[in-house]
Every structure is written in structure tokens, then in C-alpha cells.
Amino acid sequence: MDGSPQAMPPGEPADPAISARTDAYFNRTRAIVQRFGDARVTYAVFLRRPVVSAPRLAVDWLRAVAAQRGTDFDIDVIHPEGTWVGAGDPILTISGSFAQLADLETLYLQKMGPPCVAAHNAYQMCLELPLVSFLAMDARHCAGAEMQEMMAYAAGVGSAAAQKEGAKGFIGNATDATAHWFGAARGYGTMPHALIGYAGSTLRAAEMFHEAFPDEALTVLTDYFGREVTDGLAVCRRFPDLAAAGKLAVRLDTHGGRFLEGLDPAESYAVLERHAPGAIRRYRSETELRHLVGTGVSAAAVWKMREALDEAGFPRVRIVASSGFNVQKCRVMAEAKAPIDVVGTGSFIPDTWSETYATADIIAYDGVPRVKMGREFLLTRKRNGKAGG
Template structure:
């Protein structure tokens, strides 16, 4: 098999196989291994850290080290300094990894890939859940990821950040969008409502709801209501068609209005009026144009959520839940919290880091054969006991 064949296997290749590791690591690390083997191997200790505060999410990296150690018959000791789900300060060593220099040199690239992004995404998920502690979140990262490896990493990260928030009383992330990553959230199956494509296929929002309920009668009915631009009209039509489901809290209306228009019946002036009725302080506290757009702008704004709650309650459907999606980042969640938006569930993949440069984990050797040594300026990475 050629080098190109190895690379072409992608996620199907064994990530602990030596040829796969060699293909995917930086060339200068492979050359380092050859030099070290020529002049004599040494036992080294690496310190691994990030330059920004994060939530510790090291499990994928640790599992990979263990798989490599088992498959290659090498001794790798990975000591995690901050347990999974705990806060890690900027520059604090998250892990110390000790073993053969020849081996660890070739593992650095792949190890860092599995740590940095997960820690930052976990931090984002934690912040989202803490901003809206009474809201249930659903992880919808899959369609925004570059393949399953990234999807698996991001779902894991969301679960870690969520559990950290749940320890502080938040509801957090209760599931993911597909079966493959459901286990991270303690569920057997993926969660979800219905896609816009099904509504288009059915020809009307009500017909899509009827089709869904006929095939899945035991499931709660979560209806996507923005396809025809009649969020209010179609939500009420579905509720009136299924009054028993609405009365027992088994209907949810999902708002996914895109940023090119307002929710049915809203415009800038009426959006301001909605928030004046329910959360006047939020309009006076916004700090940027982006925050203002989250409150009264197009798409799924705080005003849109409040307006949907108004019309549902006025029509006699107080138990119908509101599900929101569309760009719910940390910042948008904070704005929703400030406006006390009455949202029950949020579907989001926006815990994926926006600035990928923030996810870069770094590794430096801090000891050779037990003797502390690190490049100038990184002395803070040395173990306090001198090891």
C-alpha cells in the first residue's frame, strides 16, 4: 500500500497504526525520530497546554495514547492535571506525557489535534448552558463538521461542557442530532424535529405534522414552522388540529427563521414593542449592533420568541413548547438570557469554535531522562516538584 493509499483511507484507517501515524504527522517529527534512534533514545516528558482558558476535555487524546501504547507495545504515561470537565487557566499544563522520545516525537501532531478543539468547544457548551440554565440544549454539530472525526470530537466536547454546567444546576445538553454520538449524552438515539425538506415535500406545515404523527405516533410532535413564512399561522393551525397533544405538552414549535426576514407579523418597530412589553431593560442594556440584532433583528430574535409565546398563550396553548435554532452561539445565548426569552429547547452546533486559532494546543518537552529542561520563556510549564 502506498502513502497515498494510507491517506485516502481517512477515518477508516486505524489511527494507532504506525504507518497511519507516520503519514499524518509533521515530517520534521518523523525526521526527529530517525535522528534520535540513530544517536540513542531518551525518556522525555512533554507538557501540553493551551493559551486560553478552557474546560478540560482530554478523554479522546488519552484513549488514543492508550491505543497506540497497546498496539505498538510502548510505554506511554499520560498524567492529566485537570479532571475532565474542570476549569483550566490559560497556559496551565493540562497534561504531562512521558515516554520514549523517538515515539512521542511522532505522536505530538495527532495528540494535539484531539485535545485543543475539544477543550474550547467544551468551554463554549458550558457557557451556553450556564447562560440559559433552564433551557434544554440539543447538539446539532454534525452538519457543520469536516467529517465524522470532527463530529465525534465536537459531540464529546458538548457533553463535557454540559455535564460541568449540570453540576451547577443547569439542564444543559440532553442529546445530540444522530445515533452515532448519542452515547455521549446517555441516550441511545439521536434527537430532532423535522427538516425543511419534509415540509416542502408535504406541501404544508400541517400536512408535514400529520405525516410525522402518523409514522411516529408515540413521539412528541415537534414542528418546523418557518418554511412558508407563516410561523404564527402555521403553529396555531397545527395546535388546533392536535388539541390533545397541545394540551399535554407534546407539541413543540421550532423557530428557524433565517436572517433575511422577520418572524411573521414582526418588523423593527413591532419587535421593539414586544420586548417593551416583556423585557424593557434588555433594550436599554445592549452593547453592540450584534446584540441588538439578537434582541429585535431578523431571524430568531428574542422578540420573535416572545411573540410566539404571546400568540400561543392567547390562543389557549400555554403548554406548547418553543424550540429555537439558527446561530445560537455563546453571545446569542447571553442576549436571550438578558431578554428572559421564553425558549424551552435550543438546537445548536455553534459551540464549535469560531476562531480556530484559539484551539491550538501546544506541547513542549520539559524533562530529558528526568532532568528538567525547557526552552527559554516556557519555564512555567515545569512541574513544581521538578519532575
């Protein structure tokens, strides 16, 4: 490492790293305030859309910076972690030296907005399928380690909020580094498609995994060769003890360009007519219909796999479903009563990134309320609760 700001790790609270990554006008504001005299200010931090409060990463970072600079910030978390927050309602306030706070806004807003929106998405997904366990598979879609930490934290917060309302929520995630946000020691997962390609068959990949990790539960991807049902049942017959003990699962990850083995449009409708006719007998958008009876991992596909497992004598083999499980897809699956045991998803990552933009405004200078025109609502917004930051 050459000691330059670019070589420093993300989130490092050293001043060179902060000044290199913050907006230039905040750096210049700090210099001006240091020259003409400091003031005590209070910032209000909010988002323009409803979210679930997830402020911990920003608060921890601010405290680390304060300690490094030898100052104190009074951080008042108005909406405690995991609580719902309305659009424009301040999540927290930060009070302290203007000279010490002026250049921090860029970075703490980065750590506030995305987790709050992702937590809201995760919370909604868990509530839509309250009897289903979720596994966070967001890491591969994240732009680096800092985003990975934010998204795992957010899923943990949204899950905990949903669990308070009776949902199973997230049972863990896919990486060791962020497993702590789910109260786990390590990440979960068995095999990617690449292992099946290497093994040459779905069954052989399952055998290899079981030989290498004999004490682990086995979840087998079944779509590699387009034989979800055939290959899934072959694995069940090869490992009847695991199947009977509930330690075997088939994971459906069928590509959106094809139907699950044995399905076509007509059979997809027929499957749902057998199990959830009400789900297809009212108006549906094109997207909802695709989730119900279309290609990929549809509700019909899940029901078809469940039928096959039960008819073959494997009622305890679980079904893991992945591929595009956002809030809307979870809602449609719930309406179709799809027999999913676990959803693997990274789709709590915000889809519209502009919705994640957090905003901070100073609302008081040396104890005198003052805010820019149009943000007067920040001075009168009622507090829904109070917790130490």
C-alpha cells in the same frame, strides 16, 4: 481498500497511518533518536487560552498507540475532564520513550485543542441559559466523522460541567453515532425544511410525521412559508391532545433576512417593552440589538410566539429556538428572559479556529528539567488537581 495510509480510517493507531499524517520533522526526529539512543521524556500539553479540560479522546488514542507499539506512556491528567483550565496551564503530561512519542504529537494535539475550546463554549452557553435544555446540532457543520465525534464529546463535557452548577445543559444531539456522549441511545429530531417542501404545507408535514411516528413527540418547523404563528397554531389545533400533553413543540428557525410573522422593528420593540423592558433600555451593540429586536430568531420573535400560543389556549406547547445560538446570543436571550424551552445549536464549534491550537513541549529529558526559552513557566506551573489519565 488498497492498504495505503490514505485509505485507513481516521484515528487508526497503525504506524503507516501515523507517519502519513504527522509532521515530517517528528518522523525524522523519531528516526534520529532510534539511531543515536533513546531517552525518557516528559511532554506538557497546553492551550494558549482558557478552556474546559476535554482530554479523553487524545488520552484514549495515546493508550491505543502504546498498546499497539508494545510500550507504556505515563499520562498524568493534571486538570480532570470538565474542569476549567487557565491559559498556558498544562492540561496533562505524557512521559515515556522519546522514540515512541516523538511522532505522535501532531495527532494527539489535533484531538486535544478543538474539544477543549468547544467544551468551554458549550459550558458557557449552558450557564447563560440554565433553565433551558440544549440539543447539539453540530454534525452538519463538522468536517467529517472525526470532527463530529470531537464536537459531540466536547458538548457533552461542557454540558456536564454546567449541570454541576445547576444548569439543565444538553439533553441530547442529532445523530445516533454520537448520542452516547449525552447518555442517549439515539439522536433526536423530527423534520427538516425539506420535508415541509415535500409535503406542500407545514400542517401536512406534521400529519405525515405523526402518522409515521405516532409515539414520538412532535416538533414542527414553522418558518418555511413565513407563517410561523399561523402555521404553528394550525398544527396545535390539529393535534390538541399532543399540545395539552406537552408533546408538541414549534421550532423557530426564521431566516436572518426577514422578521418572524407579525413583527417589524416597531412591534419587536413593543413586544420586549411588554415582557422585558430592561433588556432594551441600556446601551447595546449592533449584534446585541439584532438578537433582541432584529430579523431572524430574536428575543422579540420568541416572545411573540409565546404570546400567540398562550392566547390561543396552548400554554404547554414548547418553543424550540435555533439559528446562531452562540455564547453571546444565549446571554442576550437570558437578559430578555426569552421563554425558550430548548435551544438547538452547533455554535459551540469554535468560531476562531486558531484558538484551538494545542501545544506540547518537552519539559524533562531523562528526569532533567529542560525546556525551550520562553516556556519556563511550564516548569513552575502549579497543579490544580490530579487524576489518573
